[in-house]
Amino acid sequence: MLVILTILSAALLTAANYYPDLYFLSWIGFFPFLYFIFILNKNELNYKRAFLAGWKLGFWILIFSSNFLYHSIEIYTEASFFLIIFILILLFSLLAFVYAVFFMIYFYFQQKLFAGNQFNPFLFAIVWTVMEVVRYYLFYFFPLANLAYTQVEFLSFIQLAEIGGIWILTFIMVLVNALIFKLIFYRQAKNAFVIVLIFLFIFIFANYRAEIVSENTGQFLADQNFKIGIITSRIDQNRKWNLSQLEQNLNLTLDAASNLVGAELIIAPETNITFDFHANQKYREKFLNKIAAEFKKPVQIGSLAGRDSISGRFNSSFLISPAGEIISRYDKNLLLYFGERFPFEDTLNKYIPYNFSSLNAGQQLRIFKYNNFKWKTVICSEILYPDYVKDGSENVDFIVNQTNEAWFKESRLLKNLMWQAAVLRAVENRTVVVKTGNYSHNGIIYPLGNYEKTISGQNYHLLNLNQASRKAFKKPFFSDIIN
Secondary structure, three states, rough: OHHHHHHHHHHHHHHHHHHHHHHHHHHHOOOHHHHHHHHHHHOOOHHHHHHHHHHHHHEEEHHHHHOOOHHHHHHHHHOOOOOOOOOHHHHHHOOHHHHHHHHHHHHHHHHHHHHHHHHHHHHHHHHHHHHHHHHHHOOOOOOOOOHHHOOOOOOOHOOOOHHHHHHHHHHHHHHHHHHHHHHHHOOOHHHHHHHHHHHHHHHHHHHHHHHHHHHHHHHHHHOOOEEEEEEEOOOOOHHOOHHHHHHHHHHHHHHHHOOOOOOOOEEEOOOOEOOOOOOOOHHHHHHHHHHHHHOOOEEEEEEEEEEEEEEEEEEEEEEEEEEEEEEEEEEOOOOEOOOOEOOHHHHHHHOOOOOOOEEEEOOOOOOEEEOOEEEOOOOHHHHHHHHHHHOHHHHOOEEEEEEEEHHHHOOOOHHHHHHHHHHHHHHHHEEEEEEEEEOOOEEOOOOOEEEEEEOOOOEEEEEEEOOHHHHHHOHHHHHHHHO
């Protein structure tokens, strides 16, 4: 029974990662799990049972929210199905111990602090949120499975990310879950009052921030419209890197000159250039000469590229001027584990007959600048790190997220998760996020979390980057309250 109800809870909590409009299920997702632990087995609960129950819940949450890793390992290593499943089960089993420790700690405090060993919603929400913070920083290589990402379609709620990021969203979701559970199964009417107050706060805050945008937008519209062109693609990962595909990849970028007329900046997906843009001088000069001949505005491209005196390659983004000159380069700092970086690589290659090979990580942030605009680039999975995205974002006009999600084939889960992360980063920083990629959801996300997705099947898209809403949020939230 515990296994069934635990799987049901994990499925409800993560359903919106697959179908975003089901975000409301996350608000009741803990019910089956809590019902078994605190109603059916209340008198049998001890530290061992609490530990195992927490481990099982964490294990299934991780499976439902991170199973797309199978595809990247398969493509990158060509390992067998059973070996990949073994690696993932081992990984999720180890990561789930954090959940087990959390539940054991909660059970300890429940016994010590509350008469009759009563379930307490506030304690449960506090300990869960602390666990999520610890899990994020302890396993920094694995920024997945946070419940906050399920809520991007609940626009009023995610406005709170401005003042507390994913942590305040997590706390409120878990608290409301626990309050409703106690209202129903313990028949404590006072919990209904607290729930009403929470949602009143959510909607009042959202309305307040939306009014700031509407009041301040008009004065900026005249001189702050800026068009960005993005190139999107649907190229299979195996085909993308074939030599026969190289010219088509180059032409897809070069054809943007005629297809994105009016764009002040053109942005291509991650690794859209499939040769080493640093080492392959012949192809690089040929490409740059065509940029100089055909483009009137800068273009931002991606490439796996080396550097002088350093072995290996970096996942890099290059900003190229209309004159065909490289203006700036950013190397991805936070590499994706089990895709771009493999832990214990030497040991794996020694005992397993597959070639595990990692990329080099960059060492510094880089803000791209052109004319009067500045923007920060985060490559692919870096969008999953709120603290990293926030670093330096207060000084830029927008954020660019270049991705190549073909590593994960047609994973609905991965595509949604990457888009959901981009939405929350836009709200947290009150900054426009422009997302473009291969096999991904693409478009523009505004500071309130509303967005415009591009039409699938087309390669070239013009987006209106209206900085008015960014200007409206120029002052931090708390300065508005003080003044």
